[in-house]
Amino acid sequence: MRLTCCRSFYLTKTGMKKILLVLGIVVLALAAVVVVNTLRFPTATQSKSEPLPALPDSAVQHFQQALQLPTISWGLDKPIDTAAFRGFNQFLQTAYPRISSQLSRQAFGEFSYLYHWKGSDSTLPPIVLMGHYDVVPVEAVAEKMWRQKPFSGALVGDTVWGRGAVDDKGAVIAILESVENLLRNGFVPKRSLYLCFGHDEEIGGTRGASKIAAWMKAQNIKAHFVLDEGGMIKVDEKIASQPLGVIGIQEKGYASYKLQVELPGGHSSQPAPETAIDILAKALAKLREKPTPANMPEATQEFLHATATASNSFATRMAVANQWLLGSVLNSQLSKDRQTSAMIRTTLVPTIVDAGVKDNVIPTVATAVVNSRIIPGETPETVKEYIRKTINDDRVQISGYDENWWAPSGKTNTNGVAYKAVTGSLKKVIDNPVPAPYLVIGATDSRYFRPISSEVMNFSASTFMEGYHGIDERLPVSEYRRMIAFMTHLIKDSQ
Template sequence: MFKKLLLVLFIAVLGLSAVLLYNTFRFPSAPAPRQALQISGINDSAALHLSEALQIKTVSFGDTLAIDTAEFVKIRSFLESTYPAVHTQLPRMIFSEFSYVFTWKGKDTTLAPYVLMAHMDVVPVEAVAESKWSVPSFSGKILKDTIWGRGAVDDKASVIGIFEAVEQLLKENFQPQRTIYLCFGHDEEITGRRGAAKIAQWFKENNIKPQLVVDEGGMVDTEKFKKSGRPVAVIGVGEKGYCNIDLTVEIPGGHSSMPVQETAIDVLNKAIAKIRAQQMPGRITPPVQEMLGRIAAIDEFTTKLGVSNQWLLSGSIISMMEKDKQTNAMVHTTLVPTIVKAGIKDNVIPTVAKATFNSRILPGETSDDVVAFVKKVVNDDRVQVKKQTISLFEPSATTSTSHPMFLKVEEAVYKTVPNVHVTPYLIVGATDSRYFRPFSDAVLNFAPMRDAKGFHGIDERIAVSDLKDMIFFYRLLVTEK
């Protein structure tokens, strides 16, 4: 009897192995590498122009904090003097003082327009981090064919890239087949409600439905897939939702020399620890599913094995993705404390302690699901859980990779980046383009930067060659049918 059980088990394992291997070996191969076009017609002065733009401190400090309007006036003057053809030939609309829309009328105005987007504001540099920069953070220095400074990656390279491409095309007397709108926000880093939101509202009020919207988001990775010998370009096809959850604990305080058993801070700390110790359930959404499929086509055998047999191994795939913060964010609705407040004096136990959790929500889930999860995990009536209504965005719809506009952007990437492999992905952050998603079914996020460094951190920088690629990429989007 025991031998028969072993035999049955052996046959089952053999059969399972056969199914796994069959699915793996029939997995589609990656498209053959393609030769990019020779980049030409890009002015060498573009790097100097980006350097100048980086020296202008267009900082967004916070949604309720004032901006230095003089700096935003300065960048407007800089753009006007640096790109005279754009400013004399294309009508400009101004929104909330410092966001702009330029209209480049096409030959056939019956065609739905394209929108090229970027934002001019940048995040601040922490005072304690300034000394850790290799160069002053707003110097715009060009060293070793690299342009350094806050905003080099996020997102002034895109601003300059678009202006450079359009300025040159105007000087060549080029007119696009369809109308092109150039949209530049000034408050993307603080929700974009004054800039991109109002611009998008203007589009809706005028019943303008862009066929294509291209904004920041995806880039080119040359590090993670070295074994394949190919860089991988990720094109954002959808965004996670955005929500802030406030936790408040109120317990009478008093003198620090006579503490009670549990203070408001104690209770809040326990709640924070509980939430951080348990993630919301992992899930592979359709954009990530396709991303995995395309990456598996150029990756190792084990990757192909897992991706081609998700009916059995999806849990293992999620576990692997959880090991990296970037990929973990693609399979989980995330929750992280970003603001904690309590106390006014060192010898006074505070009565109220508060924490704000920022959540980025997977498609298929909602902000209400996040609130329910937090309440269940905390499981303490002393902790009030409330969702903020400001800066609240549910997960966006996604653009299909079979959409003609995805194929257009994909083709432009192939022509810009040599030997590249292209895949869609889910944007884990938030961009200004989310305001266009309700009325445009082709909103895509990409700029051909390779392994951009210092995003929102120390030593933000971009290679001069990347800037030239970006200019060429925008030219292709405008000029090619």
């Protein structure tokens, strides 16, 4: 039988050549667009900083004294060493006499403090500068590994050592030194300042910062901006040829989910083909098998754009400049690193697994807790739905784990005056910085302040971040000095 139906689709050699020619032209045109976009991609500007003012010896001594006080947050239900926290209060009075006598102060949750430096123009919205002075514990096994004792506050060469040097006493003391010095010089702010020092950030900030923010909201205070920990100056030639001022402008959401499977257990000598533990284990494996879908938020877009302007890598600039074509390549590249992966997607990870009471009894109930950090654009509800669909097994009940959850925060405007004040001050303390706004993937106390300000930022003017929550936490005096200079510029320049 002759096949007649498809004769019209038969291609001659010339026809094939034409198609190849058209394809070739399309590929060349695409390549040309990609190259032109890459070449036209902006390049970071250069700038010259101002000399950093000299530090009085007392500034370093105060930092050392603060580090010597073991203001440890052990856990939500664990008692604190009240003597250390009282000692810190005493230290504040002694080291900062002008702040103590000229600013008003309220305590929240006994040990968190809100100082108010009244400005001369009460119509201007105030600034909130914040930090926390509680620190995480040092594990007994890790203590021996420290090169200097964790609560020694030792000054060795150009470096001050101690738990909290980076996270976050350095920032707290930098604010205090800067304000005390401005008071000493007779500076009177036009705009009021609030200095907010939390004592329980490491365990959620529910007794300190959250109460302070709630009080400010009740007073109808709308802040010009809020600045907290959570950013830094990143100097890394591999990423960018100029220092990156990594400034947090938005925080991910947070939620934990409880997964529960109930199935009659029994004697372990005659197990059924599937047990509650098996079903739960499969559910967890499905969640972890592949990452959640990438959902690039605007804040990460802005970060990539800024980083690429200072990148020496043609490939990086090409990928960022041509996301319409290379978006998936960029996503898969970012997904390879756990930090950048967390900047483009919601994360899910089991943190608690619980089942069984005895080695020869198959348990009837198996539960797990899955913690999630939620990318802007998604919500605790949509994440729950994703978990349900991915597990796709009705025997696994999914519910919210506790009341401790929040949606992703709003985003600070990177064209606004508050952000510009921070980047302007940054330019005064280091040469050629490139402001790189980013999505904060952890959680800080500043999230409580979103209701009182749309302009919340996370930044410390330090290039050094080693050892926090780990071993050998320390801060070079040169960085501490830069942080104080930055604070002083910021206070003066945002009036």
